[in-house]
Every structure is written in structure tokens, then in C-alpha cells.
Amino acid sequence: GTFTAINRIPVVxxxxxxxxxxxxxxxxxxxxxxxxxxxxxxxxxxxxxxMAGSTSICIVERYLPSLVDSLKSLLISYLQTK
Incomplete structure (x- = not known):
């Protein structure tokens, strides 16, 4: 289709x-x-x-602490309402 033809353009x-x-x-x-x-x-x-020994968890918590905290608080509030 049309999208396949457009996708064949090198940069696109x-x-x-x-x-x-x-x-x-x-x-x-x-x-x-x-x-x-x-x-x-x-x-x-x-x-x-x-979790303490996991390299990937340490990397995520080091570089995205606000996102980790936000997701944890959302998860806690969700679990408390159930």
C-alpha cells in the first residue's frame, strides 16, 4: 500500500x-x-x-529515580484501593 511505498524511502x-x-x-x-x-x-x-543484586534494577533506579518513585506510589495507591 501507500505506507509501504513511503517506508521504502531511505530516510523515512x-x-x-x-x-x-x-x-x-x-x-x-x-x-x-x-x-x-x-x-x-x-x-x-x-x-x-x-533485587538488591540486580544490575538492571540498580541502573534504572539510579538514572530514573523520579519515575521509579512515581510508579511505586501509583502502584501502592492502586493496591490500597483494592
Whole structure:
């Protein structure tokens, strides 16, 4: 179709693939943050130990602390209303 023809233009196709990759990365990061927030609420010692030893969790918490705090507070408020 029309979009396939437009996507074959060299710059447009590259930008399309790059933006799709960045959106996929952002989606994965949000999912990881939600899972980290959920697991951090579990009162199980091996979960806390595993999270403390995780490199990816340390990186996310170091570079995106406000986002981590916001997602944790949203998750806590959601769980408290249930």
C-alpha cells in the first residue's frame, strides 16, 4: 500500500525503524519498572536479595529515580484501593 511505498524511502524507513525500536524500549522499561515496584512490595526476603543484586534494577533506579518513585506510589495507591 501507500505506507509501504513511503517506508521504502531511505530516510523515512530508517526513522520509522529507529522510532519503533525506541518505543519498544520505552514500553519494556515501563514494564520492568512496574514489575520492580510490584516485587519490591512483596515481604519475601529472597525477592529483596535478588533485587538488591540486580544490575538492571540498580541502573534504572539510579538514572530514573523520579519515575521509579512515581510508579511505586501509583502502584501502592492502586493496591490500597483494592
Amino acid at each position: 524507513g530508517t526513522v520509522n525503524r529507529l522510532s519503533g525500536s525506541l518505543l519498544g524500549l520505552a514500553r519494556a522499561l515501563i514494564l520492568i519498572l512496574l514489575l520492580v515496584g510490584l516485587f519490591s512490595l512483596l515481604p519475601v526476603s529472597f525477592v529483596a536479595e535478588a
